[in-house]
Amino acid sequence: MVTAPGTSALMVFVHRRRRGAELFLLVLALAVGVGGYAAVGLGVQGEVPPDIVGYGGWLAALMVAAHVAVRLVAPYADPVLLPVVAALNGLGLAVIHRLDLTEGTDFATQQLTWMTLGVVLFIGTLVVLRDHRVLARFTYTLGLAAIVLLLLPMAPVIGRTINGARIWINVGPFSFQPGEVAKVMLVVAFSGYLVLHRDALALAGRRFLFVDLPRGRDLGPILAMWAISFGILVFQRDLGSSLLFFGLFLILLYVATERPGWIVVGAAMFFAGAFAAYHFFGHVRTRVDTWLHPFEYYRGPLGQNSDQLVEGLFGMAWGGLIGRGFGNGDPGRVPYAESDFIMAAIGEELGLTGVLAVLLMYGVVVERALRTAIISRDNFGKLMATGLGCIFALQLFVVIGGVTRLIPLTGLTTSFLSYGGSSLVASWVIIALLLRISDQARRPAPDLTPPDERAQAEESTQVIKLEKVR
Amino acid sequence: MNKPIRTISVFCMLLFLALMLNATWYQFVKADAYNDRAENRRVKEAAYSSERGAILVGRDPIAESKPVDDKYNFLRTYTSPLLYAPVTGYFSFGASTGIESSQNDVLSGDDPRLFIGSFIDLITNKTPRGGNVELTLDPDAQRAAFDGLRALGDEVEGSVVAIEPSTGKILAMVSLPTFDPNNLATHDDQLRDETYQRLDSDPREPLLNRAIQKRLFPGSTFKVVTAAAALESGKYSGPDARVPGGDSFPLPQSSRSVTNEGRYCPDDTTLRQAMEQSCNTTFAQLAIEVGSEEMLRQAERFGFNSDYLDDLDGQARSVYPTETDQAQLALTGFGQYEVQATPLQMAMVAAGLANKGVVMRPYLVDEVQQADYDAQTTDPEELSRAVSEETADALTEVLVSTVDEGTASPAQIDGVAVAGKTGTAQRGVEGEPPYGWFISYAPARDADVAVAVMIEEAPGQEIAGGRLGGPIAKAVMEAVLQ
Numbered sequence: 001m002v003t004a005p006g007t008s009a010l011m012v013f014v015h016r017r018r019r020g021a022e023l024f025l026l027v028l029a030l031a032v033g034v035g036g037y038a039a040v041g042l043g044v045q046g047e048v049p050p051d052i053v054g055y056g057g058w059l060a061a062l063m064v065a066a067h068v069a070v071r072l073v074a075p076y077a078d079p080v081l082l083p084v085v086a087a088l089n090g091l092g093l094a095v096i097h098r099l100d101l102t103e104g105t106d107f108a109t110q111q112l113t114w115m116t117l118g119v120v121l122f123i124g125t126l127v128v129l130r131d132h133r134v135l136a137r138f139t140y141t142l143g144l145a146a147i148v149l150l151l152l153p154m155a156p157v158i159g160r161t162i163n164g165a166r167i168w169i170n171v172g173p174f175s176f177q178p179g180e181v182a183k184v185m186l187v188v189a190f191s192g193y194l195v196l197h198r199d200a201l202a203l204a205g206r207r208f209l210f211v212d213l214p215r216g217r218d219l220g221p222i223l224a225m226w227a228i229s230f231g232i233l234v235f236q237r238d239l240g241s242s243l244l245f246f247g248l249f250l251i252l253l254y255v256a257t258e259r260p261g262w263i264v265v266g267a268a269m270f271f272a273g274a275f276a277a278y279h280f281f282g283h284v285r286t287r288v289d290t291w292l293h294p295f296e297y298y299r300g301p302l303g304q305n306s307d308q309l310v311e312g313l314f315g316m317a318w319g320g321l322i323g324r325g326f327g328n329g330d331p332g333r334v335p336y337a338e339s340d341f342i343m344a345a346i347g348e349e350l351g352l353t354g355v356l357a358v359l360l361m362y363g364v365v366v367e368r369a370l371r372t373a374i375i376s377r378d379n380f381g382k383l384m385a386t387g388l389g390c391i392f393a394l395q396l397f398v399v400i401g402g403v404t405r406l407i408p409l410t411g412l413t414t415s416f417l418s419y420g421g422s423s424l425v426a427s428w429v430i431i432a433l434l435l436r437i438s439d440q441a442r443r444p445a446p447d448l449t450p451p452d453e454r455a456q457a458e459e460s461t462q463v464i465k466l467e468k469v470r
Numbered sequence: 471m472n473k474p475i476r477t478i479s480v481f482c483m484l485l486f487l488a489l490m491l492n493a494t495w496y497q498f499v500k501a502d503a504y505n506d507r508a509e510n511r512r513v514k515e516a517a518y519s520s521e522r523g524a525i526l527v528g529r530d531p532i533a534e535s536k537p538v539d540d541k542y543n544f545l546r547t548y549t550s551p552l553l554y555a556p557v558t559g560y561f562s563f564g565a566s567t568g569i570e571s572s573q574n575d576v577l578s579g580d581d582p583r584l585f586i587g588s589f590i591d592l593i594t595n596k597t598p599r600g601g602n603v604e605l606t607l608d609p610d611a612q613r614a615a616f617d618g619l620r621a622l623g624d625e626v627e628g629s630v631v632a633i634e635p636s637t638g639k640i641l642a643m644v645s646l647p648t649f650d651p652n653n654l655a656t657h658d659d660q661l662r663d664e665t666y667q668r669l670d671s672d673p674r675e676p677l678l679n680r681a682i683q684k685r686l687f688p689g690s691t692f693k694v695v696t697a698a699a700a701l702e703s704g705k706y707s708g709p710d711a712r713v714p715g716g717d718s719f720p721l722p723q724s725s726r727s728v729t730n731e732g733r734y735c736p737d738d739t740t741l742r743q744a745m746e747q748s749c750n751t752t753f754a755q756l757a758i759e760v761g762s763e764e765m766l767r768q769a770e771r772f773g774f775n776s777d778y779l780d781d782l783d784g785q786a787r788s789v790y791p792t793e794t795d796q797a798q799l800a801l802t803g804f805g806q807y808e809v810q811a812t813p814l815q816m817a818m819v820a821a822g823l824a825n826k827g828v829v830m831r832p833y834l835v836d837e838v839q840q841a842d843y844d845a846q847t848t849d850p851e852e853l854s855r856a857v858s859e860e861t862a863d864a865l866t867e868v869l870v871s872t873v874d875e876g877t878a879s880p881a882q883i884d885g886v887a888v889a890g891k892t893g894t895a896q897r898g899v900e901g902e903p904p905y906g907w908f909i910s911y912a913p914a915r916d917a918d919v920a921v922a923v924m925i926e927e928a929p930g931q932e933i934a935g936g937r938l939g940g941p942i943a944k945a946v947m948e949a950v951l952q
Contacts, residue, residue, distance in 0.1 A: 033550060143515070255474040310509070317502075318512055318516075319497060352497035367479070370479045382472075392885070397489060
């Protein structure tokens with residue numbers, strides 16, 4: 001089925017484009033988005049919203065635009081990813097709209113604007129970036145840019161602290177979370193760096209309990225990454241991002257070197273850091289304590305209570321198997337139900353059924369990303385696809401695990417569902433990158449393509465080879 | 471690099487699996503436990519704002535949810551609130567009592583018996599609403615009992631229970647002082663809290679359903695149980711069996727004596743005469759002759775020392791002491807010492823005799839109805855056989871004489887044979903007025919109704935079971951017989 005990287009271009013399997021399938025799935029995704037919007041209107045106000053045509057038309061236009069762009073510039077791209085995330089985005093909009101109706105907010109309109117921007121950037125990424133390997137040239141630039149972005153919220157004038165976390169910047173009337181963009185850049189930077197240094201990092205050191213540990217002198221990068229993550233935890237009080245960045249680096253390090261030893265070392269460092277954080281930082285200890293004993297901290301003092309967690313759990317329990325239905329629950333009881341706790345709102349009104357469906361959709365996204373990684377023909381693409389897929393997996397686990405009391409609560413957005421422009425735009429760009437990689441991976445071997453494309457492909461291959469030799 | 475990517479895939483799959491299992495844990499396995507938690511205002515508010523089923527007496531709702539234009543959508547409204555409050559209880563924010571509490575599953579629509587209806591509502595997208603609960607109460611009997619007790623004065627504390635002997639249906643259940651559940655169901659938080667504070671701290675305990683939650687010395691009405699035990703023992707037979715009597719009976723191993731407060735009780739008398747004159751000396755001696763074991767067994771067959779009412783929560787258990795010395799045993803013979811009974815229990819004693827010796831399980835919920843679909847009627851159930859049919863017949867004859875010739879005469883109804891017994895129980899505290907009791911059933915040979923009246927306090931009145939309780943019992947029986 002899949003050729004190993006570096007072997008000849010002989011393929012036993014030729015992927016079909018499947019753009020028709022994508023279009024069909026997009027119609028289903030549109031049905032989720034528009035149907036959800038209509039159901040919200042029916043459930044909360046007792047009537048189909050009067051602007052359903054305009055709203056549905058707008059969503060449809062966005063999806064058609066995205067589909068046409070894929071058809072034109074990435075014809076071999078994975079056909080499942082776009083419809084799944086479109087459905088998630090549509091569902092998220094419906095749930096946010098439902099919360100708007102009872103809470104008197106206007107998040108859905110803003111979210112639709114951000115979605116539009118996200119789709120524009122999605123198309124832009126696909127159009128501009130015809131070959132993901134180009135990104136490997138910007139490894140250090142992107143890495144540096146990511147660090148600058150992460151530091152921006154600490155800057156005096158533009159940085160803002162919201163709910164204790166200093167991860168926001170003000171740009172004119174907008175507030176933005178640069179960390180969301182930084183995580184994409186970091187994955188690209190990690191991939192570019194690890195592709196070059198994988199051989200050195202894979203050298204075995206001391207053997208301990210059947211696992212080859214890395215050599216001490218190679219610990220530099222992981223220590224640096226650990227320090228950065230710990231810095232985010234300490235100075236920006238952002239547990240979620242801290243966990244996400246370190247986890248991503250660890251996964252990519254392991255995939256690049258094929259050494260489980262890195263996982264051992266990384267896990268040890270993680271637990272050491274977590275232990276230290278618990279003992280030295282009040283906000284971390286509060287999170288752990290409210291996780292362990294939520295009911296003892298219920299209705300406690302501001303900043304030290306478990307109200308959000310407990311109300312979320314009450315909502316989900318009340319939703320039960322099939323949920324209360326849109327309008328029949330009371331998700332507004334949960335603070336930030338439209339962003340971090342949107343899964344609690346879904347659990348309450350759409351029930352366990354809805355929660356499992358959403359989880360499965362995310363599962364499909366991660367699965368398609370990792371499949372892309374496996375069939376990708378170049379190592380940079382493999383690492384990038386793995387990293388981008390794992391952004392979704394880790395982020396989802398951290399935030400939903402936190403909301404459902406599987407792990408301590410840390411703030412992160414639920415990609416595509418949660419209200420939040422930075423996250424939504426970044427997620428659309430991630431999908432564009434994944435589609436680009438899968439387009440490269442799934443298109444027929446260079447020999448079978450027309451001469452102009454082949455020339456391009458050969459050129460790119462040479463670039464990679466050169467880098468590998470170096 | 472594909473091998474580690476596959477490993478990572480498995481790792482990601484495990485993460486998702488953990489999330490799914492965890493969601494299932496909270497939304498399915500632990501859902502009920504979380505819904506029932508005291509902190510969970512969400513469920514309380516939803517219950518408070520849902521359209522609950524009605525509580526019906528006959529076809530008339532005595533409690534129903536009326537649509538209102540505020541954030542809770544529906545207001546629980548009680549018609550004739552004072553009359554039915556002890557039975558309906560109240561439905562307040564996060565708290566409820568009485569039928570509102572015990573039948574909550576039906577009224578809120580969560581009862582599995584309503585599943586089909588709820589399922590149809592789900593499919594047809596109708597807002598689910600609760601089922602109705604129809605009570606066994608007879609509105610005329612309830613009204614007669616309430617008015618009769620109320621007529622004794624504004625400060626009266628007491629209770630009336632009426633039962634249909636052949637089924638166990640509770641026809642009337644009145645308790646005074648009562649309260650207005652509308653003021654507890656109100657959406658006005660302040661009024662609700664103030665009302666509750668006031669009712670809860672009132673020394674006259676208006677929130678108490680005295681019919682099932684207050685047990686007192688039954689006094690002379692318990693002589694019926696003693697007589698039943700004597701007849702069942704085989705040592706005595708028939709209404710005119712010769713029984714011991716006397717003006718005074720010295721308690722064994724005690725310096726005290728039992729007297730009859732001036733009523734005529736010769737040394738050698740009949741069961742009929744002893745009951746007519748309510749001779750304490752006779753029943754003290756009968757209790758000793760029957761023995762504590764037999765007395766206990768007889769009391770328990772009528773329902774003492776057990777719980778039997780399923781339709782309301784918080785029932786107080788009527789007690790007959792399991793261990794007594796001879797003097798104490800003698801005192802239990804006329805309902806003193808540690809014998810205590812609720813009005814419902816004494817109504818069951820009367821109903822058991824009226825139903826040829828078989829005590830039926832008392833119940834209040836006659837029928838459970840889902841709005842448009844079907845109804846489920848409660849089947850009467852035998853609780854125990856208290857006495858043989860012969861004993862029941864003999865005692866009925868004795869009790870009819872007690873009404874016709876003896877102390878229970880205030881309950882006489884023209885043209886109907888009434889069986890009855892008075893009771894005026896000492897509180898055990900010097901200077902305090904006694905409790906008044908009256909139990910009766912009619913028509914004596916094929917009874918349609920058995921009644922127990924209990925008067926705990928009636929300031930300004932001299933409490934005597936026959937004089938105060940008899941007319942009330944009569945009014946209730948007449949209300950049912952008409």
